[in-house]
Amino acid sequence: MLRASVIERLAIATASTALALLIGVTIVAAAGYDPVQFITSMLQGALGGQSAVARTLRFSTLFILTGVAVAVAFRAGVFNIGVQGQFVVGGFMTIMSIVWTAPLLPEGAVGGVGLILIGFVAGAGSGGLYGALPGALKAYADANVIITTIMLNFIATGVVGWLVQNPFRGEGNAAPNTERIPEYVSFPSILFDSSGFSIVGLAIALAVVAVIYVVMERSRFGYDMVTSGHQESAATYSGVDAKRTVVSTMTLSGMVAGIAGAVFAIMIQGYYTDPSGIGTYGFDAIAVSLLAANNPLGIIPAGLLFGGLESAGSHIGIYTDVPVQLIDGVIGLVILFVAVPELFRMAAVRTGLGGEKR
Amino acid sequence: MEGITKRFGDVVANDDVDFSVEKGSIHALLGENGSGKTTLMSVLYGLYEKNAGTVSIDGEPREFESPRDAMDAGVGMIHQHFQLVETMTVLQNIVLGREPTEMGLVDTSTARSDIEEICSRYDFHVDQYLDTKVQDLDLGARQRVEIVKSLYRGADILILDEPTAVLTPQEIEDLLDLMEELADAGHSLVFITHKLGEALDAADEVTVLRDGRAIGTVDAAGTTEAELARMMVGREVQFDRPPRDPPEGDFVLNAEGLHVRGSRGLERVTDVDLGVREGEILGIAGVQGNGQTELVEALTGLRDVDSGTVRLNGEDITEANRRHRIDAGIAYIPEDRTTEGLVQDYTLVRNALLGNQTVEPFADGGMIDWSVVNDHAEAIIREYDVQPPDEGAKAKSLSGGNQQKFIVGREIEHDPDVMIASHPTRGVDIGSIEFIHDRLLELRDAGMGILVVSSKLDEIQKLADRIAVMYEGEFMDTVDPETTTEEELGLLMAGHDAGSGHGGGAGDDAPDGGSGRE
Helix, strand or coil: CCHHHHHHHHHHHHHHHHHHHHHHHHHHHHCCCCHHHHHHHHHHHHHCCHHHHHHHHHHHHHHHHHHHHHHHHHHCCCCCCCHHHHHHHHHHHHHHHHHHHHHHCCCCHHHHHHHHHHHHHHHHHHHHHHHHHHHHHHHHHCCCHHHHHHHHHHHHHHHHHHHHHCCCCCCCCCCCCCCCCCCCCCCCCCCCCECCECHHHHHHHHHHHHHHHHHHHHEHHHHHHHHHHHCHHHHHHCCCCHHHHHHHHHHHHHHHHHHHHHHHHHHHHCCCCCHHHCCCHHHHHHHHHHHCCCCHHHHHHHHHHHHHHHHHHHHHHHHCCCCHHHHHHHHHHHHHHHCHHHHHHHHHHHHCCCCCCC | CEEEEEEECCEEEEEEECCCCCCCCEEEEECCCCCCHHHHHHHHCCCCCCCEEEEEECCEEECCCCHHHHHHCCEEEECCCCCCCCCCEHHHHHHCCCCCEECCEECHHHHHHHHHHHHHHCCCCCHHHCCCEHHHCCHHHHHHHHHHHHHHCCCCEEEEECCCCCCCHHHHHHHHHHHHHHHHCCCEEEEEECCHHHHHHHCCEEEEEECCEEEEEEEHHHCCHHHHHHHHHCCCCCCCCCCCCCCCCCEEEEEEEEEEECCCCCEEEEEEEEEEECCEEEEEECCCCCCHHHHHHHHHCCCCCCEEEEEECCEECCCCCHHHHHHHCEEEECCCHHHHHCCCCCEHHHHHCCCCCCCCCCEECCEECHHHHHHHHHHHHHHCCCCCCCCCCEHHHCCHHHHHHHHHHHHHCCCCCEEEEECCCCCCCHHHHHHHHHHHHHHHHCCCEEEEECCCHHHHHHHCCEEEEEECCEEEEEECCCCCCHHHHHHHHCCCCCCCCCCCCCCCCCCCCCCCCC
16 A cells, blocks of 8 residues: 555544544534533543553454454455454354363463463464355355355354353353353453453554564465455456455454454453353444555554544443433444445445446 | 547547438447447447537437437437346336326326337237236346337337347347337337347448447448458558468467357357467457357366366366466466456556466565565566556556556566467557567467467468467368468358368368358
């Protein structure tokens, strides 16, 4: 991507965020709440103090990881709407693999690191498989990826929900939760002393961004993938197997979603619960990725922005009397303003109804 | 229509075209794909705004800003892809946009009687299934629905864009009968086609378009398929055929008994045998759409074959995929540089890697060395005179000729054993044409086996050592360009067997051209 268009994109994102907030605040004022207090609370919630920053970074970590998962697929022209499902399956398998293998490893730091590694392998592997499934359905049965991935989201939520309630409910748990993973299986608290956030989680997210960036820009696989996304006929001409590329793209995307699930499970939860109540990171990630024009490096600022908004929203919900629905509405406006135009542009280019001329 | 000019950006799709249709006649508009037929008719139908020229109907100049204006003036167009709502009934489709209403509601009974009235005048059989959903009809019936729809809207002039492309032979016959009936009843019909036979059968007059220009209008009764074929493919640039020795090298590329299906599932290549020797250019001539595309795709690994074998240096590669064939030494200059040969949004550097993803030193162990690719792009640009010489420019910013030179350079630099070039100079300026021809002849002299597909006779005659003529999926004959005249080639391209049987075999010596039947 050209440097000029990066600056342009940042300017557009900033301007549309500001405009969306302005309209949002107007609505807040019209509804009879104090707009100045609303703005201050937002800033307070996103950046005011160490715990607010930790909360922002916690959300950002997840948005960056899930955002990259979406970006990988979108760049290859595969509309993976199933990141949420892959995220859930990955997270659940992370917890279960740690719970199952914990008795086999020594307790303490060594065992902890080992179990974290096992958890990540299980998370990435299961997320990857869960992504490969709709990829294979697309490649070999011509099933629409958008539809199959959306349906697989429901299946993931439903099945994992049932599993945590029935066969895998932890002993003596009243709530539908799995057993907890051992205390020593956690990321160390460096810089931030906050439950639910460790700088290690963010570092993992940034490392994944770096790896994906190198894969997309420097590897043959990435070139094949991105070329397929740009112009499938040219990719086929150059010897790319379109079917295999769809499957491997979806696998890679699902693996990243699975890693996001693993970070969520280990860093935030420590156990797994009914996935219908864990948040919609996999869906919000679509907006994150679109805002970043599906560029892995762009995902970092986009993820930080969304993390800040999410964090501000949860703060306002607790400390002001502005109704939660109104806050969600304002965040929705921001998404609408910054991400949706990009979505339409992509759809227009893809369907040939407008946008850039081929 | 007089002096019609239509440009898309820098591309001139129609260049000062005159075209007129007499009332109550059928006029065929003949030309290859991309010659500007559909564009010209879209101007008449108000879909495109012309850059210059006048459209007159019944002697009165008209300006159409939209198809609705054209319809109001009595012009109807039946598109190649039907414009019907499949989940709605025939009746609903016919009245769509022109519903007779009573108190704001669609008056179905008036609509029904109006349609039945139209149908009773001609042999349509559409009134039998007014309440059937369009999705349940076969393609021939859908087409009749389209025609009735145009008539319902009061069309006097009917434009049919490649109406026979999707039909079975029986349906084509019915359609041609129907067209005659409509013409007898005083309608004027424009029949867009690239099939010579149909144009002669159906039309009273034929206008041939080539490269956006009207080449001429002839009486269908006073012309032959061979003449039309020659008008279609033309010979604007006279190329001198350089002297050469007959090639005697080993065969590098062979195909035996190839049968290939097209995208619609119909057989497009029927029992084709061919062989390309080292140091030889085999030319495949023919009017476009006679199976050349499918044949080339089967040879390059882009399309599966139904039966038959493809061999490279004697090795059976019928089952080998595209990647394997690239690695084995088949280079390919594709028919469509904009969708296949180049990624339009990529820079020339990124495009230089296209097809080279597995080739060292560009990629080693799955990682790409962009600095080597960058040097490679610069080298291609320098040696193949690509303008502007900027490897960071996006492919879409280059002119057609320069895009093509870049592709030719990239494919030659593969150092292949076989080069397959499909319409290597289509839409390319004359300077670049000469340049590309010279490169291909150099490669031939260096011992490469080359297959050139072209519908330009002059190009084929200049380049080829042997010419195979393709018609309706079969090789009509393989002839020697030294002893064959354009007339003879024209006849073969129009499907007239020159007398020596078809199937220019791999080992056949070029037979004489022979003489046609007419």
